[in-house]
Amino acid sequence: MSDMDFKAIIAARAALELQDGDIVNLGVGIPTLVVNYLPEGREVFMHTENGLLGVGPTPAPDHVDPDLINASKLPVTQTVGCSFFASDESFAMIRGGHIDVTILGALQVDTRGRVANWSVPGKPILGVGGAMDLLIGAKRVIVTMSHTDRNGNPKIVEECTLPLTADRNVNVVITDLAVFKVEPQGLVLTELLSGATLDEVTAKTGARFDVKLVETTTG
Amino acid sequence: MRNKVVTKEEAVSQIRSGSAIMVGGFGQVGTPLLLIDELLRQGQRDLTIISNNVGEPGRGLGLLLEHGRIRKAIGSYFTSNPVVGQHYLRGEIEVQLIPQGSFSEAIRAGGAGIGGFYTRASAGTTLAEGKEQKVINGQLYVLEYPLVADVSLIRAYRADTLGNLTYRKTARNFNPVMATAGKLVIAEVDEVVSPGDLDPESIVTPHLYVDFVVQRGMM
Numbered sequence: 001m002s003d004m005d006f007k008a009i010i011a012a013r014a015a016l017e018l019q020d021g022d023i024v025n026l027g028v029g030i031p032t033l034v035v036n037y038l039p040e041g042r043e044v045f046m047h048t049e050n051g052l053l054g055v056g057p058t059p060a061p062d063h064v065d066p067d068l069i070n071a072s073k074l075p076v077t078q079t080v081g082c083s084f085f086a087s088d089e090s091f092a093m094i095r096g097g098h099i100d101v102t103i104l105g106a107l108q109v110d111t112r113g114r115v116a117n118w119s120v121p122g123k124p125i126l127g128v129g130g131a132m133d134l135l136i137g138a139k140r141v142i143v144t145m146s147h148t149d150r151n152g153n154p155k156i157v158e159e160c161t162l163p164l165t166a167d168r169n170v171n172v173v174i175t176d177l178a179v180f181k182v183e184p185q186g187l188v189l190t191e192l193l194s195g196a197t198l199d200e201v202t203a204k205t206g207a208r209f210d211v212k213l214v215e216t217t218t219g
Numbered sequence: 220m221r222n223k224v225v226t227k228e229e230a231v232s233q234i235r236s237g238s239a240i241m242v243g244g245f246g247q248v249g250t251p252l253l254l255i256d257e258l259l260r261q262g263q264r265d266l267t268i269i270s271n272n273v274g275e276p277g278r279g280l281g282l283l284l285e286h287g288r289i290r291k292a293i294g295s296y297f298t299s300n301p302v303v304g305q306h307y308l309r310g311e312i313e314v315q316l317i318p319q320g321s322f323s324e325a326i327r328a329g330g331a332g333i334g335g336f337y338t339r340a341s342a343g344t345t346l347a348e349g350k351e352q353k354v355i356n357g358q359l360y361v362l363e364y365p366l367v368a369d370v371s372l373i374r375a376y377r378a379d380t381l382g383n384l385t386y387r388k389t390a391r392n393f394n395p396v397m398a399t400a401g402k403l404v405i406a407e408v409d410e411v412v413s414p415g416d417l418d419p420e421s422i423v424t425p426h427l428y429v430d431f432v433v434q435r436g437m438m
Contacts, residue, residue: 065388073299084389086386086395086396087323088395136338
């Protein structure tokens with residue numbers, strides 16, 4: 001499977017998690033692709049922590065406004081009905097529970113659904129950004145990531161070896177092979193994606209999980 | 220009527236070596252690049268920089284760093300400038316990392332006379348080590364102290380000669396809150412108008428916060 005294929009599969013499945021009217025904050029990487037797969041007619045409002053509610057699509061190169069970027073520092077557009085605000089207010093929205101859904105990437109997820117996504121192994125820890133605020137503040141947290149790392153090692157593990165981003169668990173984990181819901185007892189495998197089998201997912205997952213498969217909605 | 224418009228040379232000459240300086244901007248958007256370049260030219264050193272990022276290689280605060288003027292950086296995301304990592308590993312710069320929402324709220328607290336606040340962001344993580352943690356309503360919170368500075372260098376869009384400021388799109392970010400938390404506040408703006416020309420309903424930073432206004436494109 002090519003790089004683009006697996007990202008598209010994850011993004012398309014994540015898009016189905018968004019409900020009409022949701023206020024949504026998208027993290028860097030795969031999450032930014034989710035807007036391309038929204039079901040027709042579904043209206044969501046994109047929030048970016050650098051101070052915009054109503055983020056629109058990427059502009060054409062000759063329509064870039066240098067004062068209009070998203071949290072990945074990429075040029076964006078503004079939608080009708082958008083608003084601008086300062087960073088302190090933006091994070092008050094986040095911590096205050098006014099963001100319905102955030103979709104974030106992760107380096108590791110543990111068996112209780114807690115994530116590590118802010119410090120890169122072997123490098124000095126020099127960046128955290130808004131990840132910790134989003135994880136504790138958003139009403140629902142969805143993680144999108146490849147099922148295994150570059151070397152084929154599981155990213156879903158019993159205990160994270162990297163530092164955790166929050167003590168709170170996320171709600172849904174979507175990989176190129178599977179969807180897990182996080183229940184009080186831990187991870188529950190609910191869907192297999194990309195034609196993956198239960199044996200394959202079990203082999204590539206480093207943590208215990210329950211299985212309650214529902215009908216696959218995509219992939 | 221008072222007129223706060225001065226040259227960049229005059230404004231920046233008020234800054235002493237050893238100062239703690241807040242600098243607005245998210246990436247380079249909303250960053251007072253003219254004032255930073257003047258600070259580089261005038262040679263103040265041993266600076267503590269309070270800013271979300273430390274510029275890019277060869278640009279903005281990245282230039283001050285490369286010239287060895289920054290002793291300490293306080294912010295949320297320095298990973299975007301690899302030079303920070305190099306200086307950090309050589310022990311040439313001290314780094315204090317704070318989640319972005321806690322960073323902006325600490326500045327808000329500093330400017331608003333608040334002695335500290337409890338947030339869930341970073342609770343239970345390695346970033347909270349050494350900080351007071353407390354269970355409030357069954358959830359773990361971290362005590363964060365306010366941030367204040369000797370000087371705030373901010374970027375706005377339009378100013379009147381009294382120092383009232385408006386901002387443009389996502390260039391607003393940390394600028395309004397930093398304008399409240401510096402003993403000396405210098406605003407770099409695109410345009411200066413007469414008092415009364417800015418709609419009072421659109422003024423984000425009232426003039427009482429601002430000491431000097433420097434207009435871009437003026438010698």
